[in-house]
Amino acid sequence: MNELVSLKSPIxxxxxxxxxxxxxxxxxxxxxxxxxxxxxxxxxxAMSILDKLAEAEVFEVRLFGGEFxxxxxxxxxxxxxxxxxxxxxxxxxxxxxxTEVAKELLAHRVIGGAISLHxxxxxxxxxxxxxxxxxxxxxxxxxxxxNGIGISILYTLTKNNRQSVFDICRWLKKNGxxxxxxxxxxxxxxxxxxxxxxxVKLSLHDYLSIFPQLEKIRNELGILASFGDAFPLCLLPxxxxxxxxxxxxxxxxGHIDHLGNVRSCSIAKGSYGNILETPLTEIWTERLVHxxxxxxxxxxxxECDNFCGGGCSASCYDGGMYAPDEFIQQSKGGxxxxxxxx
Amino acid sequence: MNNKSVPKIxxxxxxxxxxxxxxxxxxxxxxxxxxxxxxxxVKQMTGxxxxxxxxxxxxxxxxxxxxxxxxVLCIIEQLREAGFF
Numbered sequence: 271m272n273e274l275v276s277l278k279s280p281i282x283x284x285x286x287x288x289x290x291x292x293x294x295x296x297x298x299x300x301x302x303x304x305x306x307x308x309x310x311x312x313x314x315x316a317m318s319i320l321d322k323l324a325e326a327e328v329f330e331v332r333l334f335g336g337e338f339x340x341x342x343x344x345x346x347x348x349x350x351x352x353x354x355x356x357x358x359x360x361x362x363x364x365x366x367x368x369t370e371v372a373k374e375l376l377a378h379r380v381i382g383g384a385i386s387l388h389x390x391x392x393x394x395x396x397x398x399x400x401x402x403x404x405x406x407x408x409x410x411x412x413x414x415x416x417n418g419i420g421i422s423i424l425y426t427l428t429k430n431n432r433q434s435v436f437d438i439c440r441w442l443k444k445n446g447x448x449x450x451x452x453x454x455x456x457x458x459x460x461x462x463x464x465x466x467x468x469x470v471k472l473s474l475h476d477y478l479s480i481f482p483q484l485e486k487i488r489n490e491l492g493i494l495a496s497f498g499d500a501f502p503l504c505l506l507p508x509x510x511x512x513x514x515x516x517x518x519x520x521x522x523x524g525h526i527d528h529l530g531n532v533r534s535c536s537i538a539k540g541s542y543g544n545i546l547e548t549p550l551t552e553i554w555t556e557r558l559v560h561x562x563x564x565x566x567x568x569x570x571x572x573e574c575d576n577f578c579g580g581g582c583s584a585s586c587y588d589g590g591m592y593a594p595d596e597f598i599q600q601s602k603g604g605x606x607x608x609x610x611x612x
Numbered sequence: 613m614n615n616k617s618v619p620k621i622x623x624x625x626x627x628x629x630x631x632x633x634x635x636x637x638x639x640x641x642x643x644x645x646x647x648x649x650x651x652x653x654v655k656q657m658t659g660x661x662x663x664x665x666x667x668x669x670x671x672x673x674x675x676x677x678x679x680x681x682x683x684v685l686c687i688i689e690q691l692r693e694a695g696f697f
Contacts (some may be wrong), residue, residue, distance in 0.1 A: 280630050281643060327628040357624070357639050374670035379624070409628060420640075522643070555631070 272538030272577045274562035278551045279326035280404040280524035284334040284361065284536045287316050288341040289528050293363050294399040295388070297426055297470070299460035299537045299584070300336065308336070311528040318546060319530050320351050325549035328524075330357040332384075332535070336528075339366035345374065352378035361424070366510050367402055371410075372417040382420040382450070385411050389431040390438055397428065408447060415448050424451040425497065432476055435483045435495070443491050452487070453498025453515065454480060458537050459587040467587055474505060474597050481510040502581040502595050504574065517579055520592070521563050524554070533591065534561060537584035540591040567594050613663060613688060615681075620659030621696045627651045638696060646687075649674055653687045663688070 289300065289308045323331060331351055338344055338360055351358055358378060364385035375383070388397045391404040398404075414421050423442075425435060435454055442449055459467045479499070487495035500517035517523070520534035527533070531541035532553050543553040555600020564572050567580040571594065593599075614630065624639040627646070634651035636644045647655060652673060656666045663684055670680040677683055691697060 276631055277635070281635065281637060327624055329628070329635075357626075357637065458689070 271572050272564055272574065274564065274579075275593055276555060276562060277521060278535060278548075279328050279554050281328070281518075282330035283323060283328055283523070283524040284332045284525045285319065285323070286334050286525070286527045286536075287311065287334060287338050287344070288336040290340055290402070291337040291363065292365070293403060294336070295426075295462070296397050296399070297428060297457055297463040298460070299458050299463065304372065305470050310341055310343075313346055315345050315546075316341075316343070316528070317350050318492065319526060320347070320354055320356075322545040322550055323434070323526070324354040324356070326404065326545075326554070328356070328550070330359065331358040333358065334525075335361070335384050337363050337366070348374065348378050348380075349446065362410070363398070363403070364398075364407035366406075367410030367413050367438075369413045369417065372413040372419055375414070375419060376417055380419060381424070383414060384422045384424050385414070386424045386426070387411070387438060388426055388428070389434045390441060393431045393434055397431070408442075408445075411442075411447055411449065420450040420552070423449050425452055425454045426579075427457050427472060427477070427480065429470065429472065429476070432472065432480060433483075434479065436487055436491075439487045439491050439493050439495065441472055448505050449493065451494035451496065453496050454484070455497075456499045456501075456582050456585050457583040460537050460583075460584065464587075471596075477501065477597075481506070481513055482563070484507050484513050485510070490551070499584075500579050500582040500595070502598050503576050503578040504570075505558075505597055511576075514578070517582065519579075523557065534558065535584050535592070538591050542591075561592050566592065568598060571598065575601075615664040615667065616662050617660055618624075618662050619657040619666075619688060619697065621654070621657050621691065623696065625654075627655055631681050638694075641694065641696065644690070644694060649683055650690075651678055652685055654691070657687075657691070 276352045290310055301385060339362055358380045360383040362385050387407055388394050394404040395401055411421050457472055463470055486494040487493050497514045501514050503511050525533040525536040530544045530545055530546040532545055542557040571580045581598050583589055583592040585596040586593035623641055625636055627634055627636045634646045636654055653666060667680045667684050670683060
């Protein structure tokens with residue numbers, strides 16, 4: 271039987287420094303509310319969370335949001351996190367990054383990050399709802415790349431942009447924007463995407479049609495294009511298995527929200543506990559036992575020789591903190607009990 | 613590499629003791645697992661000590677290790693295969 275390994279703490283975390291974002295992406299998983307109306311966290315709390323992550327010997331902190339660069343104290347957070355000797359990275363909408371910002375990142379040993387770009391200009395801005403956000407994001411990518419920071423593009427798939435992955439890569443290449451890679455991601459029934467999920471969700475066929483595009487991007491443009499989230503390998507032709515990066519939630523990867531709550535996934539909601547109240551090592555070793563047992567997966571997944579983690583937990587509507595992939599449930603008749611907050 | 617070579621891992625890295633052995637995080641490259649002796653050896657590959665000196669420090673710190681030279685060479689090979697030199 272498959273089982274996930276236990277570590278004393280995550281190797282890498284997404285730290286949601288602030289829940290506030292200045293874009294309004296149509297599928298944003300982060301909140302049911304308007305991100306712009308949320309409040310920033312106090313700097314003291316952000317620093318305390320970093321202290322706790324350091325105590326637990328987490329290696330890598332990915333500065334995450336909301337939008338990290340709209341946090342009024344992002345420079346102090348960056349400096350403090352570097353002082354604590356984390357390996358640092360960021361996930362951003364890119365619109366606030368310029369040469370000056372890129373140089374500050376580099377000065378604090380940030381050598382890579384991820385910026386969201388969800389299509390060509392028209393498509394991207396129809397998703398973000400902000401005119402000018404495409405050019406601003408591309409300028410942010412350029413500023414990073416020109417200053418030696420490698421950039422991965424994050425591309426969330428929708429019905430409207432799923433055919434445009436190759437187009438944006440070709441555009442970037444043609445315009446001299448040298449990205450490290452592009453990772454397409456699952457559309458998930460959280461936040462804004464949840465309310466009209468039946469209308470917006472992608473089918474298995476929609477997802478399967480992405481892989482030939484990824485292959486074409488790799489072969490014709492020389493850009494490393496991958497499926498950035500987990501996907502059930504039993505439903506994917508073998509030739510594309512290497513295109514799936516997969517997910518290491520709950521073992522090497524964790525998510526810390528701006529309040530200090532611990533999750534195994536950045537998208538799925540809930541909490542295993544709060545690191546400002548309980549040591550992360552205690553949360554990580556004691557409260558994910560059931561998750562790592564995999565007993566919540568269909569038996570076929572538990573026994574599978576080509577284990578993929580049961581696909582993407584966050585793809586399951588009302589899946590709680592973890593659940594089998596939406597397509598595994600459909601194809602294998604798996605069921606799950608909702609995993610509630612700690 | 614001969615035993616006068618001074619190995620230096622070509623990226624920033626850190627090692628921590630975990631529940632079962634040691635984990636090494638190598639920036640931009642990935643994660644490797646080690647036993648206690650392996651972790652001790654890797655930590656010294658910062659371009660300051662020769663292989664001979666690292667081997668000697670293994671001998672001094674872990675007197676129970678039968679063949680320190682082989683331990684060091686095994687780690688060198690593991691890191692070389694992972695592209696860390």
